Amino acid sequence: MSEVTSAWLTGVLALALVVHIAWLARASRNRASAALAADTVSIRTVIADAVDFSDGTVGVVTWAGSWNGRRVQIRTIVDTLATRKLPARWLSISVTEPVVVPGTFDMMMRPGSPTTFSNFDHLDHTLPKTAEFPAEAVLRTDRKGVRFPQDIIAGHLETFAEGRAKELLITPKGVRIVWLLAEAERARYGVFRQAEFGPTGIDPDLIARLLASASALRDAINQSERQAA
Template sequence: MSELMSALLTGAIALAVVFHLAWLARASRNKAKAALAAEEASIHAVIPDAIDVSDGTAGVATWAGSWNGERAQVRTIVDTLATRKLPARWLSVSITEPVAVPGIFDMMMRPGSPTTFSNFDHLEHTLPKATDLPAEAVLRTDRRGVAFPQDVIAAHAGVFAEGRAKELLITPKGVRIVWLLAQADRARYGVFRQAAFGDARLDPALLEELLAAASSIRHAINQRERQAA
């Protein structure tokens, strides 16, 4: 083969590789757009007035609106911290209305490594735990010596009987529940270091369930406080 033919063949191969990579990138963008559109449709099915209020943080999408007359926020978070065995995709659901609590109450299930969605590791005080809360839970607060109505919280935290519920955060400004949507495909992450979550989608029924749980916790705490007053 002449040097000219060899050069032409090398150039053709390089051009084919460039076109293939461009096609893969375009296909990936189209797939991401379709997934985002499906996710927005799921959120609007439950929170019709939800608007995208994301701040541009990589891997984080945030919507805000109203649910049953209460302000609500929905956030999806891709957690790729090196301390995790596999990247995870979390769903954070919040009712952002006042709660009658004296500080931060943070219940984390099976805390073992830092997370990108919580300040649990920065809370200084561990709370004694009521026996009717999950055995795998650890409770922390920002204030020493405060008491929270753990019996009320436990009575309305049934979603934490399922293994995918990760965190319950209660502050004077609202209630948040964090749920594990999916973990990255082990084989693909092990070979390509890509956080691919397959066909995991945001189910409107799950979103409704978590909003209802957060709302019921808030209302139960506020009702207890009114009765005590």
């Protein structure tokens, strides 16, 4: 094979590779656009007035609206930190209404590595926990010496028995539950370093169930504090 022919074949192969990569990127953008539209439909099935007010942060989409007369927020977060074996897609469900607690209460399940969706690693004080909490849970707060109604909180952890709920955050501003939607497809991520999650849309029933759980916990804490006052 002549040098000219060899160079020509090399150029053709390089061009084919560039075209293929561009096609993959375009296909990925199209899938992402379709997935966002489907997620918005699912969310508005539960939260009719949900509005997308994402701030442009890569991998983060945020909706806010009202549910059962309460302000709520739904967020999806793609976590691609290098400390994870595979990128993960998280669903964050928040009831953004006041809660009568003395500070931040953060329960993280199996906190083995940093996350992009939580400040858990920046909380300085670890709380002792009662036996009713899951063995894999670690509790932290931002204020030393404060007490939280652990008996009430422990009685509202049904969603954490399924293994996909990751975090429960309670602050004076609201209650949040973070849920693992999916992990990236191993083959595609291993070859192309692309975080593709396949057909893993947001189930409206899951949204409603997590909102109900967060709302019930908030109500129970506030009712207990009113009775104690």
